Amino acid sequence: MSSTLEKGSTPATGSTSENRPHSPRVVVVGAGIVGCSLADELTARGWTDVTVLEQGPLATPGGSTSHAPGLVFQTSPSKTLAEFAKYTVEKFLSLDVDGVPCFHQVGGLELATTPERLAELHRRAGYAAAWGIGGEVVSTARCKELWPLLDESVVLGGLHTPDDGLARALLASHAQMERAIRRGARFLERHTVTGIEKEDGRVTAVVTDQGTFPADHVVSAAGFWGPVIGRMAGIDVPLQPLAHQYAKTEPLPGQGGATTEAPKPILRFQDRDLYFREHTEEEGGALRIGIGSYAHRPMPVDPFAILPYDEARARNMDMPSSFPFTEEDWAPSWEDCRRLLPSLREAEIEEGFNGVFSFTPDGMPVLGESRQLRGFWLAEAVWVTHSAGVARAVAEWMVDGRPSLDLHECDLTRFEDAQRSPSYIRERGSQQFVEVYDVIHPLQPMERPRPLRVSPFYARQQQLGAYFLEGGGWERPHWYEANAPLVDTLDALPERDAWSARHWSPIAAAEARATREKVALYDMTPLRRLEVSGPGALDFLNRMTTNNLRKKPGSVTYTLLLDETGGVRSDLTVARLAPDRFQVGANSPADLDRLTRYAPDDVHIRDITSGTCCVGVWGPLARDLVQPLTRDDFSHEAFGYFRAKETYLGHVPVTAMRLSYVGELGWELYTTADLGLRLWDTLWEAGQGLGVVAAGRSAFNSLRLEKGYRAWGTDMTDEHNPYEAGVGFAVRTDKEFVGREALTDAPPTRRLTPLLLDDPAAVVLGKEPVYAPTLDSARAGGAPIGAPAGYVTSASYGYTLGRCIAYAWLPAGLTTGTGVHIAYFGEKVPATVAEEPLFDPKMTRIRR
Template sequence: SPRVVVIGAGIVGCSLADELTARGWTDVTVLDRGPLFAAGGSSSHAPGLVFQTNPSKMLAEFARYTVAKLGGLELDGEPVFRPVGGLEVATTPERWADLARRHGLATSWGIGARLVDPGECARLHPLLDPAAVLGGLHVPSDGLAHAVPAGEAQARRAIDRGARFLARHRVTGVAQEHGRVSGVHTDSGFVPADVVVCAAGFWGPDVGALAGLTVPLQPLAHQYATTAPVPALAGATREISAPILRHQDADLYYREHGDRIGIGSYGHRPMPVTAAETEAHENSCLPFTPDDFADAWKQSLALLPGLAGTEVSAGINGVFSFTPDGMPLLGEHRDLPGFWVAEAVWVTHSAGVARVLAEWLVEGQPRTDVHECDLHRFTDVQLSPEYVAGRGAQQFVEVYDVVHPLDPPAVLRPLRTSPFHPRQQELGAVFTEAGGWERPLWFEANAPLAEGLDLPERDPWAARWWSPTVAAEALATRRHAALYDITPLTRIEVTGPGALGLLQRLTTNDVAKPAGRVTYTLLLDAAGGIRSDLTVARLGEQRFQVGANGPLDLDWFRQHAPDDGSVELRDTTAGTCGLGLWGPRARDVLQPLTTSDVSHEAFGYFRARELSVGGVPVTALRVSYVGELGWELYTDAAAGLRLWDQLRDAGQRHGLVAGGRRAFDSLRLEKGYRAWGVDMSTEHDPVEAGLSFAVRPGKGDFVGRAALERRPHDRRLACLVLDDPATTVLGREPVRVGGTPVGHVTSAGFGATVGRSIAYAWLPASVAGPGTAVTVDWFGEPVAATVAAEPLVDPSGARMRC
């Protein structure tokens, strides 16, 4: 097996050694600059609370695996995990509602949970004042991981299979040969390796730098204190018996240490730790700053009055990692094959992360979808020190906040703007941000269009980041025409004599069509799962423009491109811009601005042409993600403003409006167009996702083809229509048939044309047929819905083909 060096013997490094050796990769050397196994990293200080519930299905699955794995492990006869349960309490109505929502998330991801009243909270946690809480969320399988023994227990299993653990080996350099990693230099000599994994915790950026890699995480200190003995716990014989406890309204959590209580706080000011400071510190503990803890103590006395008889007796400002989006960082260095990272991982997710990374290394790809934590999910502008520090600190501040799924990040904005930004501001755009880009949700200038619309009232949660204007923009698109800024969508130029061959090999549809044709197609992974969906426009014999889902698609192309120089790959997103001009009047808007004939006969559906529009050279694609007649128009960013102005002026008399993301999303749901990463991922195949039409098995071999034939296709992405037009859901809620959870919602929205709320959901194939009655949990209440035949609007596609 390959020679693997893991840098770091914290919980992640130990768990990875176990997972690799269990899969037969037994030549594993784990190096740590500290002693074993309390090596001085974050794992050495973590109190080890494992709360599994999370909005992210991926993180919830990582946590479930950690619980399952550690729950069966012992070190010298002592369990390394205590399944004492987890209790999250609410002291405000907003939190209580959020706990009902989290109960739904737990149900969606298969974690048993229940909402309990104040009396039950106090019964579960005797120190708690029932009068201080409105209720709680109890997850019986949550618990406490003893991070150091859990690491050591896994390390011993790895050692039994042949792994080596070397203490006091500080990695000082990363060696490479023939463009691959070849080993690491340490202060005790060179260690050769075919694969190096950086699991160095918050020192990750320093170790990454040795390999020329930016590891985008910000180390921040977090206060953890323990009390003196608590009189009410006197005589405690067990280290912990009450559930681990979260009081998120005060940014606090608790666990027992025998007759003492440990208190963790996220309520203090962010305390970023610079690279220079981390270098200076051999371990991850900075001195405790009691002033920062004063409020935490006050709040703790209010929740747990029994603490009045004691005091804080010790504390640390313990350091660990925060990434810009709160997710771990996993994957291989783009420019140095063989160098991998497993960074910004909580104890909670450690075993799950180690498992998928081991699968990725040994089998070539993880078995579950990990795009949310891919090392390369960020674009270059998101890798600046300011972005990483600013967003990392924001993650710290918000860690226990009630965060709405559509809440945009607040810091370092605007960062990337399209050339249309000034015009969007003039129209009163309400912006969100994604991938560093400012994106209008809707335009206040369109508010008068919503007057007189008979729209159901949304409840306060669903009404956030929504406005009746959204429905008005959607209706204007179906009735007249609208302009959508599609600049942030990733565009990749694929050119050269090998371009067609590469695209044919990677995609499911047949893209070997004459120049001027556009093809909707999928990228599959080797297991037949959907890696991405693309529109491929053939602009010349050897020139393709690919509309993709993000930087990971370019990586995939690069990994598979021949190294003979026959294919050139370029991400053109930053230097170009795009507008979607869609609606029944789109042609009336466009034709007067160009001397080219844009009639259906001259410029048909799924065709591409180079046009001059009002003097601006554009690449026009006759495609529509909203299901209407129209074009995607791309040009140089520098010429974008003129393009916008020309189209806006020409559109005035045709009722053209600017449309935002939310209208766009509701229109695509009405048309049944899937959003990759939300509705589908590598965990699903084209048959299950309803995309078989994009697969042409007859065209010859392509990545994933053989595996696709062997898959059971036992789930379906189904279209649900909520029975009562006044109800809404947002995504990730559990779906039940006959009261039993069977699936979860992916994306949802109000369909203005159909006047109903739409939700796409993963269901077992057996119940996914039209007509099935289901319920969706919405803050604990069942919302009735029915599986519908899709798409809901224009099933024949006539509106686009005219």
């Protein structure tokens, strides 16, 4: 298990459940909804020595849970967040306190008052269908039926999700607290944490003003106090608290009399950054409307300046998380409320406050165990919506060694060092607040702070008119305006709809064609590179990954990093440059974290990404470009596919690897960052007579999908095993490796399946639901029916093929030629299961 193994040990090769330690000592900091949910989940799994510490009273701890309005909308672009929310609804529906339910499944209604928002609701309905959440886009009349107070003249339609609803967060906390206590947990109020003790890189105890609590594991579930607890442990927690306005109206004349707390769905008016819920008094049923607003200016709060519970009360604050209501920020939203709900035009706000809660730079939770301090866990930046789902995942992670859901979007290691500065966290957290209800395109980059990380080629890319998007802080060219004249040489491309045309240009098609016909330079610098060296490097890497790495220096191997249950944690490209020195192409900081955790003392691992750079040179003329620059033989016979060589190109020392992620002849060329510009200029000058172009990631993605090359984190994660993901060729079962015992010979029940859209003008972008015939009806030539059979992962137009390509997780029995439908903005787009690879199946273009 990751939580118990020390440096130098090896993760188990199969399931770890029978080896789990008996009830280690766990201290959870914070008795809000996350801390209470986690105590319940841990004790249910047999870890009963759990102590939950709370600085305030347990009845109302004073954090975000104590003031949360309780809205639970399950639909999200993130499958992980949707799964968290689905479990939260399922669990809270089963909870009550003295017969009072912890969840009111009143449904949810999201309104559209603009055509753009209505289109967005169709897209969100697609997410709901893809993730197994009930929902449909409904008419204006139906919106009026669900919320009679609406002015239907401003509403174009809505998304109705009947399984959403209202969580009573404090009540759900208490219900789970009581269950955990019955199993042996203890909850201690008015215990303020003052320190975290550690020894030899492991957490040993939590110090409070009421005493010290020994611990094998400490979980920070402190909400917006997370950075404070993290600092005590020597851990940076990338979290920014912000204040958010919430108000209640006075009782509305002529309304009320309902016997339930919230008879109408929870309501979102996202075009004005507002949401609404009903509050009905226990006696008399007087109706008030609760209103939350994200429309105001961001109001970041220093977590180190938030008062403890008792001091906040002494200053006449209801709780530390409840700041005074700022009328001037509320005024514009109040006018928007009155336009949408005419019954509010004669009403007034009776009470309001600015409630503090947490945002991260990317809007996702921060979960997992710290590499710097073993046994110290984070469960932070979690809203009520996702609380029980997060708690289950973290409990699984702690007890079983892995969560049952893919958590790479939430992993605390995901942020780069450049994304951890206080100013970055504050700026990006504030922007996440602004964008909560914005219509966000999948490719939409952040606006600030940019540029943050640039490759050595950045100046040349600017001169060529690069259109930059951002990822991991890196500026990444997606196409180059200098290539615009090449568009005139293409056959006419199908016209795109407005959504798919965002952050796209037909220049990408020209760059893809230039790569297929001539030669192109691709900036591959943002790809993560690790150097693994030392006497034990070969044995270590061979044990950690699936493929055979016992090859001579100069070899390159595609291999997989699995978890103990056989899930694909990452895919790696490992180049053996010397007997005890390897360069590993990885995906994320989590790969570095995984390898570093288990590396023995005779293995040294360092991230060399920032000090190096890479140019991909690909196309049928790639050898014509590179060979004149070096004395080494770059012929196919002397420098075969999946080989590496350290050499010189002109004046520049390079590590050349004969790899291709685009399906064409070529090399990845690595050098140090200080020589990067010289490398680019050398290649650019040498390629002028060959028609060389600079090409961007838009063309790159199209070309890699034509070859069926998987993208980890998008096409496959640790929820998938290698065989169903289509990368079983990288598994050698005749050797020992982590996860081997968990792999079986049973045929997969699902597969990552290539689809070609039937209409040459149709496109999809990813995460759309796919409707397929049942296996019986497919054999009989039947049409797609019923609920979605799966969802799209990656999609891009294949310019060589003249069709949009979509990869999707679908039942394994669907054969080539089977017809399916992909829901795109509410329309069913026909597609056909295809045979892969779609382009150059015999690999003749790469191996020449």
